Amino acid sequence: MSDPNCIFCKIVSGEIPAKKLYEDAEVLAFHDIRPQAPVHFLVVPKTHVATLYDATPSHEAAFGRMLAIAGRLARESGAAEGFRTIVNTGPVGHQEVYHVHMHVLGGPEPLGPMLQRRKQ
Ligand code: AMP
Ligand code: ZN
Numbered sequence: 596m597s598d599p600n601c602i603f604c605k606i607v608s609g610e611i612p613a614k615k616l617y618e619d620a621e622v623l624a625f626h627d628i629r630p631q632a633p634v635h636f637l638v639v640p641k642t643h644v645a646t647l648y649d650a651t652p653s654h655e656a657a658f659g660r661m662l663a664i665a666g667r668l669a670r671e672s673g674a675a676e677g678f679r680t681i682v683n684t685g686p687v688g689h690q691e692v693y694h695v696h697m698h699v700l701g702g703p704e705p706l707g708p709m710l711q712r713r714k715q
Contacts, residue, residue, distance in 0.1 A: 598643040603694035607641050617668055621657040624668055624699075633702030634674040638665060645693040647684045654695075661697050674701025679709065 597604045605611040606625060613625035616636055627635040640657035644650060650658065662680070669678040678701030683690040700706060 596642050598645075598694070601643055601692075601694050603637075603639050603692055603696060604643050607639070616672065617664060619660070619664075621660045622664065624664065627698065632700040632706055633704075634669060634672045634678065635698065635700050636668065636672065637696040637698060638668070639694060639696045644695050646690065647682060647695060650695070658695075665697065665699050669699050669701050672699075672701075673703060674699075676703070677701060677705075679706060681709075 597608065602611060606613045607623050613628075615623065615625045617624040617638075620641070622638055622640055624636055624638045627637055638661045640654060640661065642654070642657060644654055665678070665680055669675075678699055681698040681700065682695065683698075700709070
């Protein structure tokens with residue numbers, strides 16, 4: 596349920612500090628340490644799951660909660676006109692931390708391009 600070498604498990608347990616936004620039985624939300632937008636926080640399941648490849652039906656409650664809480668937290672954080680949610684998976688998806696996390700990025704102004712199409 597928890598990986599002793601996982602930085603986000605350590606944040607969930609309180610072993611490593613984080614600027615927490617929200618917590619319930621299923622998920623924890625905290626500010627990204629290297630924000631890439633005026634609003635940039637992460638929402639993670641409290642249970643360790645490395646990637647979306649490793650998801651099972653047992654994760655549905657937490658993953659559903661991650662999406663269900665995003666809008667409220669974004670609005671409360673200053674992103675009232677829209678935001679982006681991103682879940683990076685594996686090396687091709689540039690995943691750095693192997694505990695599933697959903698980025699929520701937004702701000703008062705429209706975001707710059709993040710998902711540009713590669714020119715053919
Ligand atoms: P990625 O795995 O590429 O989707 O992104 C991992 C994200 O975790 C990056 O945006 C990091 O800035 C963020 N991050 C890494 N360590 C911490 C930490 N201790 N507290 C908050 N955010 C972190
Ligand atoms: Zn973990």
